[in-house]
Amino acid sequence: MDQLDIVIVGAGLSGLAASIQCALSGHRVTVLESAKELAEIGAGLQLTPNCTRLLQRWGVYETMKGPVEPKTCTVYNYKGKVLAHEDDFGKNIRRKYNAPFSDSHRVDLQQALAKRASDLGVDLALNTRVVELDFGTHEGDKATVTTSTGTKYTADLIIGADGLWSACRSIALGRKDAPLPTGDLAFRIVLNIEQITDPKLKDMVQNAGVRFWVGPDAHVVAYSMRGGTVYNIVLLVPDDLPESVARMEGSTDEMRGLFEGWDPVLTQFLDCVDQVDKWKLMHRPEMKSWINQHSNLVLIGDACHPMLPYLAQGANSSIEDGAVLGLVLASPHFSSRAQLPQALQLFQKLRKARGEAIVRETFKQRHDFHLRDGPEQEERDALFASQLGKEIVGAFPSRWTCPEVQPWLYGYDAYKEVEDALRERGASL
Template identity: 55%
Template structure:
C-alpha cells in the first residue's frame, strides 16, 4: 500500500504510546494515511518475549493489506484441522480442511505465529513507512490540553494526538481516569504458557504433530488446554488454562512443573506426553478491565486502543486480533481528515466503530470460558452431545459450544473487515 495523500492542513503529528501489536498497527495505518508518526516504548528494545498467537482472518487480512514481507509469511503455520477433545482424549468435534474452509469463507487465512515474529515484521514495516521509534521512554504524565506526554526524567514530547496503546497497566489510562482508574480485575483463571521446539521432542508421533500444523483443544472441569504449531511447524505452543491460585497482588510468577502436571493427571495421554518435555514454566494471572465510559478524551487529544481499554480473556484468541482492528480503523479514519477541525468527529467515529465490538468480544470470551470449563454433570453431558452433533446443530439454537466453529459467532468474528468498516463509516 502507498501512503494516502491528505491535505497538508490535515496532517497530524501522532505520538503512539506502546510498541505492542496495537501500537504498531496504529503506527502503520496512520503512516499510510499520511500522518507523521512517532512511537514511544518503555522497553529498551524489541525482544523475543511472548509465545504463540492465533491470528484469525479478521487480523490476517490486515497484515496482507499492510504488505508485511515474505520473510514474515514464511514463519507462519496454517492449521489444516481444528479438534476439540474431552479431557480424556475423546474427539468431541472435528473440522478437517480447516485452512481451505477459512480461506474460502473469509478470503484470508487463519494463521498461527510467534508473537516476536509478528511484532518484528510490523516494526520493520512501520520503519519502512517512516515511523520514528524511541525506546526506553516511559510515560509519567499526559497533558490533555497541549497535548503532550512527559517521561519519568521530565522530558516532554508535544504532538497533535496521543494514541494510548500501552496495555493492561496503561499509564495513559491512569492519567485519564485519575483516582477512578481501577486495577485490572482477575478473571478466575491463570495460564501456564509453554513453547517447545521440535528438536527438543524425541517422541516421533509428537514431532509429527508439530510438523503438521493443527489446532487442538482439550476441555475439562474448570480447565482447558490449547495446542498449535508456530514457526512453520518447527515449534509448538501449548497454553494450559486453570483456576487462578496466585495471590491477589501477583500477576506473574514462576510455576512448578510438577504442580502443573498434577493438575492434568488423568487427561489425554498425548497431552501428558507433551508435558513430559516441559522443564520450566510460568504462571500468568488472566485479567480484564472494567468497561471505560469513553475511549476518547473530552479535548479529543487522546484516544485509547487495545488492552489499555478492552483487555480480554484469550479464549477466542481475539486480544491481538482486536488490537490490530483498532489500529486499522483508527488510521483509516485519520486518513479521511480534510482539516484538523474534523479530528473530534473522526475520533468519535472510531469510538463508535470499535467500542461496541471490542466490549462485545470481551463478553463473548467469558461465555467461552463457561462452555469449556463446565464441571462434570448433566450440563457438561448436554454440551458434549451438542459438540458431537457438530456446528450445524446450532443453526436454530443460541450457540455452538465451540465458538471457533459456531455458525453464528465465527462469521461475526472472522468476517469483520476493519478497513472497509472505517472507509464506510459516516463521519
Template identity: 60%
Template sequence: MATPHQTDDTSTKMIERAPRLDIIIVGAGLGGLATAVSCALAQHRVIVLEASRELAEIGAGLQITPNASRLLRRWGLEAEVEAVAAEPTLLAVHRYSNGKILAEERDFDKKMRTKYDAPFLDMHRADLQKILFNKALSLGVRVELGVRISKVVPGPEVVLESGKRLHGDLVIGADGLWSKCRESMLGKSDQPLPTGDLAYRIVLDLEKMTNPELRQWISNPQVHFWIGPYSHAVAYSLRGGTMYNIVLLCPDDLPKDVSRSKGSVGEMRALFSGWDPILTRFLEQVDQVDKWKLMHREELETWTNAEKDFVLIGDSCHPMLPYLAQGANSSLEDAGVLGGLLSHVKSKEQLRWAITLYERVRKSRSEKIVRETFRQRDAFHMPDGEEQEVRDSLFASQLGKSISCNFPSRWTCPEVQPWLYGYDSYHEADEAINLHPFSSIGGLESE
C-alpha cells in the same frame, strides 16, 4: 530524542509529502506498532514511545484470525507473515479425560480462505512484532525505546518520567493492561481485576523431540483443544511446524499481588494428571514453565477525552481473555479502523470527527467480543455433570456435519465465527464515513 515535529536525514517520502497530523503512540506492542503502520500509511507523522529498552513481546504463540490477517495483507506484510507462520489444517476439540473428539473441522485452512478470503495463521508473537516494527521504520515512523511516560495532559502532551514533554496533535494510548494512558484518561489509579484463572505458557522445539508421535503432531500444523472441569488446554504449531505452543488455562492460585511467577513443572503436571495421554506426554517434555494471572477490566464509559485528541486502543481499553484468541487480533482491528479514518483527515479540524467515529465503530464490537470470551470460558470449563453431558450431546449431534446451531465452540460456531472473522476494518471505516461525512460531525456527537 526527536519530537513528532522534528525530522532528520532518515526522513522518508511520507514525511516529505507534508503529513497532516503529528501523532504520538504510547506503547510498542503489537497494537501500538500496527497503529503506527496504519497511521503512517494514512500519511501522518508518527512517533512511538516504548518503556522497554528492547522490543521483547511477552508471551509466545499467537493465533492470527482472518479479521486480522486481511489487515496484514492490506499493509503489504502477507508474504513476510506467512513465511514464519503455520497454517493449521484442522481444528479439533477433545474431551479432557480420554481425548475423545467432540468437535472437528477438517480442511480448516482451506475453509478459512474460502469463507473469509484471508488465512487463519499461528505464529510467534516476537515474529509479528519484528515484522510490524520493520514496516513502521520503513514508513518513517520513529520508535524511541527506554522512554517511560508519567502521564498525558491536555494539549495533548505526553509527560515523561524525566520531566520532558512531547506535544502532538493526537496521542494514542497503546500501553496495554497496566496502562498509564488509561489512568490519565480516567484521572485516577485503575488496577486490572483478576478473572480467577491463570495460564501456563509452554513452547517446545521440534528438534528436541525424539518421540515420533509428538514430532508428527508438531510438524503437521493443527489446533487442538482439550476441555475439562474449570480448565482447558490449547496447542498449536508455530514457525512452519518447527515449534509447538501449549497454553494451559486453570484456576488462579497466585497471590493477589503477583501477576506472573515461575511455575512448578511438577505442580503443573499434577493439575493435568489424568488428561488425554497425548497432552500429558507433551507436558512430560517441559522442564520449566511460567504462570500468568489472567486479568480483565471493566468497560469504560469512553475511550477518548472530551477534546478528541487523546484515545485508547487495545488492552488499555478492552483487554481480552485468551479463550477466543482475539486480544491481538482486536488490537489490529483498532489499528485498521483508526488508520482508515485518519486517511480522510486533511487537517486538525477534522480530527474530532475521525476520533468520534473511531469510538463509535470500535467500542461496541470490542466489548461484545470481551463478553463472548467469558461465554467461551463457561462452555469449555464445565465440570462433569448434567450440564456437561448436555453440551457434549450437542457436540456429538453436529460431528461430521455442517454445524447448524449455536455451538459450544465459538471457533466454528456459525453464529459467532462470521461476525468475528468476517470483519473488515477498512470497510467499516469507509462505511462510517459514508454515513457520517465530516459536515455532520455536530449531529454525530449529539446522537
C-alpha cells in the same frame, strides 16, 4: 487535510498497527516504548482473518517468520474423546474469509510490524517510558507527553496503546485504575521440536492443527508455529497466584499434577516441558469513553478492552483498532485538527461496541469449555456429538467453528467498515 503529530504510547501490537495505518494516512507518527528491545515476551498468537487481511494489505504478513496455517481444528474432552473436528480448517477459513488463519510467535509479528512502520517513516523510540500526559485546558489544545528522563513530545493526538496496565488510562481517568483478575491463569509453554522425542507427537507438531482439550474448570489449547518447529501450549486453569503477582515462573510438577488423568497425548506433551510461566489473566470493566475530555487522547487495544484469550482475539482486535483509527484519520473530512473530536467519536462508534462484545464472548467461551462433569456438560457433549462429521448448524459450544460466532469475528473487514461509515456521512477515504 492537516498532517497531524501523533504520539503513540506503546509499541505492542495495537500501537504498531496504529502507527502503520496513521503513517499510511499521511501523519507524522512517533511511538514511545518502555522496553529496551522488542524481545520475546509472551509466546504464540493465533491470528485470524479479521487481522491477517490487514497484515496482508500492509505487506507485513509476507515478511513474518514462519507463520503456520493449521490444517485441522479439533476439540477433545479431557479424557481424549473427540468432541468436534474440522478436517480442512485452514483451507475452509481461506475460502470463507479470503485471508489466512495463522499461528505465529508474538515477537515475529511485532518485529515485522515494527519494520514496516520504520519503512513508512515512523519514529520508534525504545527504552522510553511515558510517565506524564498533559492534555492542555481546552478541546483542541495540543497535548504533551513526558518520559521518565524528562523528554517532552508535543502531539495533536496521543494514542494510548500501553496495554493491560495502561498508565494512559489511569492518567485520563485521574485515578489509579488497576485491572481485575478473571479468576483464571495461563501456564504458557513453548516446546522446541528437539524437546519432543516421541515420533507420534513430533508428527502432530509438524502436521499442524489447532487442538483444544476441555475439562472441569480448565482447558488447553495447543498449536504449531515457526514452520512447525515449535509447539505452543497454553493451559488455562483457576488462578492461585497471590493478588499482587501478575506473572511468575511456574513449577512443572504443579503443572503436571493439575492435568493428571487427562488425555495421555496431552500429558506426554507436558512430560517434555522443563520450564513454564504462569500468567494471571486480567480484565477491566467497560469504560464510559475511550476518548478524553479534550479529544487529544484515545485508548486502543488492551488499554481499553482486555479479554480472556479464549477466542484468541486480544491482539487481533487490537490490530483492528489501530487500522480503523488510522483509516478514519485518512479521510479529508476527518483529518484536520479541527475535526479531531468528530474523528475520534467516529472511531469509538465503530470500535467500542465490537471490542466489548468480543470481551463478553470470551467469557461465554470459558463457560462452555470449563464445565464440570454433570448434566450441563452431558448436554454440551450431546450437542457436540450431534454435529460431529457434519456441517455445523446453529449455536455451537466451540466458537472457533461456530457458524453464528465465527463469521462476525473473522469476517470483519476494517477497511470496509470505515469506507461504509464514511459513505453514510457523505465522505470518503
